[in-house]
Amino acid sequence: MSSNYISATMRRLVYERANFCGEYCLIPEAFTFATHEIDHIIAKKHGGKTIAENLALSCTLCNKYKGSDLTSIDPETDAITPLYHPRIDKWSENFKIQNGRVIPLTSKARVTTRLLQLNRKERIEERKLMIEVGIIKLS
DSSP: OOOOOOOOOHHHHHHHHHHTTTTTOOOOOGGGOOOOEEESSGGGGOOOOSSSGEEEEEHHHHHHHTTTTTTETTTTTTOOOOOOTTSSSOHHHHEEEEEEEEEEEEEEHHHHHTTTTTTHHHHHHHHHHHHHHTSSSOO
């Protein structure tokens, strides 16, 4: 078996742990046109392993924008900053949603929001609608 292989059991664990929602954008897979993808948080080319602690559920857009990146430049400080890590960082401590926009609360959240383009106009409108009909619940 290749090191790219992710077993059905592991896939199920990743999906269930994420409640079938993208772990970066919180968009449920059931409301997207493309199936979500299993993301290696630390890409294999950087030594990341195919283990539960290094896997996250990602919508195709977030996964496309993240690619194999581990860091980006914080727009406020110009410092190289790690991206949000779904297995280590808590979403609600790093982000909040206000009027459909993802509001970054930390430097990790700023770089992640920018790099993954979480506040593109279409994503904001999509999120607003999902909040309005109760698909995304704000706590």
